Structure formats: structure tokens, C-alpha cells
Amino acid sequence: MRNTSEPVAAAGGAGMTTAVVQERYGAEPEAVLRMARLVRPEIGPDEVLVRVRASSVDRGTWHMMAGLPYAVRPVSGLRRPKLPNPGRNIAGVVEAIGSGVTGFAPGDEVYGTAAAAFADYATARPDRIAPKPAGLTFEEAATVPVSALTSLQAVRDKGRVREGQEVLITGAAGGVGTFAVQLAHAFGARVTAVASTPKLDAVRSLGADHVIDYTREDFLAAPRHYDVIIDIAGNRGLRELRRALTPRGRLVITGGETNGVWLGGTDRQLRAQLLSPFTGRHLGAFISSEHADGLRDLTSLIDAGMLSPVVDRVYPLTETAAAVRHLLDGRVTGKLALTVPAE
CATH class of the missing domain: 3.40.50.720 (NAD(P)-binding Rossmann-like Domain)
Structure with a gap:
């Protein structure tokens, strides 16, 4: 994956985030995914800002990256991706909450789904995250949601x-x-x-x-x-x-x-x-739905020792393209995680 320190956007005094960036569709991850510095996302009153500690890739990652089949494009963007990157899974720590958010506070460890999750900060909806299972690492937890x-x-x-x-x-x-x-x-x-x-x-x-x-x-x-x-x-x-x-x-x-x-x-x-x-x-x-109730059910099963993620390999965020390539090769057993170093 190509690295660049040039920000896609800039704002005076705004916090920055390191993220995987995709500006066009393409089936080859090495050709369309790169690292960049972006302005840290701002949250609305009903959103949570998560300091992402880990994410993961799945087959849906490739579909959103490639824009294939074409049936996904009304959601992902007709001509080019609507979102900076195709990441969905997160595990991390709540950094800030919107004025209308209850049930979460800065410092809480959470997991779930978010848009553009291949970054060190991501915004999430409260109804799509839940407390992280205590017995799992961030990398393990990030392989669970989708x-x-x-x-x-x-x-x-x-x-x-x-x-x-x-x-x-x-x-x-x-x-x-x-x-x-x-x-x-x-x-x-x-x-x-x-x-x-x-x-x-x-x-x-x-x-x-x-x-x-x-x-x-x-x-x-x-x-x-x-x-x-x-x-x-x-x-x-x-x-x-x-x-x-x-x-x-x-x-x-x-x-x-x-x-x-x-x-x-x-x-x-x-x-x-x-x-x-x-x-x-x-x-x-069926089309699976992402919601906190299901995450809490999964947490109960994990805490009871009835469910455990199988992590084939952990890649650093900078090697997201390599992780997607590994997935496409078909040799993965279980899941591939992405780790995001703490500041």
C-alpha cells in the first residue's frame, strides 16, 4: 500500500487522523488503497467518536472497494466511493460523545460497526456499538461484529x-x-x-x-x-x-x-x-443487520465461553491492502484483523 503524508483535506487547528483512503473503485487492493492524513471526523449530536484500536476485513470489504457487483453502488456510490475507505468493523475506546448520546462515556471500550473504519478515528452510531467483551483483545473483538x-x-x-x-x-x-x-x-x-x-x-x-x-x-x-x-x-x-x-x-x-x-x-x-x-x-x-442488541447477545455468548473469534493473522493498518489480498487468495481460516497502534 502506498503511503503519503499529504492530507486529502485540511483545516486550521483541526485534529488529524491517519486513514486508509480510496478515491476510486478497483478490484486490486494495491491499486486503490493508500494511506493518508485526513482531518479528524466531527460527530453530530447523536454520534460517538471512537479512537479505533483495531478493525478487520471481510468479503464485504472487497465488494465495497471494487464496487461489485454493481448492485452495491446505489449504497456505496454510483461512480466513485462515497466513503473514504471500505472499513466497517471497529474495536476501540470512546473519545467523545454527541450531546444527545446516553449510555456511553469517554474512555469506554467498545466494539461494533462504523463507516470508514480503516482509520485511527471513526464516528459510530450508538445503536451499532456495545461494550467490548472483557476477555477479548481489541484485535479479536474487531473481527466479531459483521x-x-x-x-x-x-x-x-x-x-x-x-x-x-x-x-x-x-x-x-x-x-x-x-x-x-x-x-x-x-x-x-x-x-x-x-x-x-x-x-x-x-x-x-x-x-x-x-x-x-x-x-x-x-x-x-x-x-x-x-x-x-x-x-x-x-x-x-x-x-x-x-x-x-x-x-x-x-x-x-x-x-x-x-x-x-x-x-x-x-x-x-x-x-x-x-x-x-x-x-x-x-x-x-437475508441481508444481515447491524445493531447493538445483537452485539450484546454475542457478548453474552463470548463471556459464557460458547463463542470465540478465530483470528488467522493480524496486519498493521498500513498493510490493509495486503490483508485484503490475503483474503482474496482464499487461504484464510477465520478472520483477518487490522491493528491500529495507540498514540
Whole structure:
């Protein structure tokens, strides 16, 4: 990642922040992400300023960086990014609060989501942050919000996983998958996890009762049927997935990438929802939501020892482009964190 000391904006006497900057869309992180000095963001009456101590990257980071599929651009910016950088996850310390904010005070350690999180200061909404789990480092906590909230909503809210059920999880070694395996196990299900050869031991250690190496075995070929399928990284057809469900089973599609620049695989999710009313099985997808209630639920699970982030590697903020490249290479087990040194 290219470094520069030239600020993108300047204001006399204003505090400054070190941040990753993206001024255009592009699929190659080394080409579009750089370091810069910016004017520290100002907060409104209903916002919190967080001194960021750590962040993390996920697949959504790349989508926002690349502006792909094009369906994301009404949110991220039609021709160029609306935000300085594609970061979303934060863990850090409250620096200041707006006049209308209650429940937080300067000095509080928090985690959650914020816009433009790849910086040493970021503004956050109070309803999207929560007290940081005491047992986690900042780097560990920063890997939780987006991925674990997605997993919680997929497993608990959409999949309705409960004790004694048979649950299949594809993409089980990824950022969302490692949390999903733990959650399904914590809710008492028998978990079958799908991953590649080098990652089987890792997902087994998270509570999977059975693991399938998708490079050597078709995980849908066996006559086994599942009460719930959490499809995170799969691209299998809906007919095949439906056949692997029990008569009243539930399919929850949370991912599945294609090279399509317009929909990028979301068409499969849309078709699942359209097909669902015509079958006894529940076929569906969802867009995860970011909120403090979910973060507090995750904190309870973490504090109880039922959920723990799997951190593959920690990069300094200055190497954000390298972290995104590592993610794209597909060799990550769990999450990649970014650390932001304290002043």
C-alpha cells in the first residue's frame, strides 16, 4: 500500500487522523488503497467518536472497494466511493460523545460497526456499538461484529437451529462460517461442516461433529438429510440443496459468489425466496443487520465461553491492502484483523 503524508483535506487547528483512503473503485487492493492524513471526523449530536484500536476485513470489504457487483453502488456510490475507505468493523475506546448520546462515556471500550473504519478515528452510531467483551483483545473483538452478527442471524433467527437438529454449514472455515459452526453447536445441533483439506481440523475443533472435504467429496451426494442448511460459500443449485433437506427443512443462503458483475450470485438468493412458497421447505436468504442488541447477545455468548473469534493473522493498518489480498487468495481460516497502534 502506498503511503503519503499529504492530507486529502485540511483545516486550521483541526485534529488529524491517519486513514486508509480510496478515491476510486478497483478490484486490486494495491491499486486503490493508500494511506493518508485526513482531518479528524466531527460527530453530530447523536454520534460517538471512537479512537479505533483495531478493525478487520471481510468479503464485504472487497465488494465495497471494487464496487461489485454493481448492485452495491446505489449504497456505496454510483461512480466513485462515497466513503473514504471500505472499513466497517471497529474495536476501540470512546473519545467523545454527541450531546444527545446516553449510555456511553469517554474512555469506554467498545466494539461494533462504523463507516470508514480503516482509520485511527471513526464516528459510530450508538445503536451499532456495545461494550467490548472483557476477555477479548481489541484485535479479536474487531473481527466479531459483521461476521458474527451475520452468523447469529443465519443460525438463530433464520435457521431457527435448535437442540437435536442436523445442520450442514458450507464455507465453515471462513469468517462467517467459523462463528456459525460454534453457534449451531452451542444451540445443541449436530453440525456437519464443509471445508477444504487444510482447514478440516480447525472446524472440527470449533464443535463440528462431522467434517466433509469438498475437494474430495460431494457434500450433497450422500443420502443424509439436514434440518437446516446454512449455505455460506456454496454455489450449488437450489434443486440439489432442496433435496438435501428434510421435508420441513430450512435453507438459509448467506453467501455464494459468482463472477457476475451485476448481481454477483444474489440471483440465486432471489430465486430461493421466490421458490419457497411452492415447496414445504423454507428456502430463503437475508441481508444481515447491524445493531447493538445483537452485539450484546454475542457478548453474552463470548463471556459464557460458547463463542470465540478465530483470528488467522493480524496486519498493521498500513498493510490493509495486503490483508485484503490475503483474503482474496482464499487461504484464510477465520478472520483477518487490522491493528491500529495507540498514540
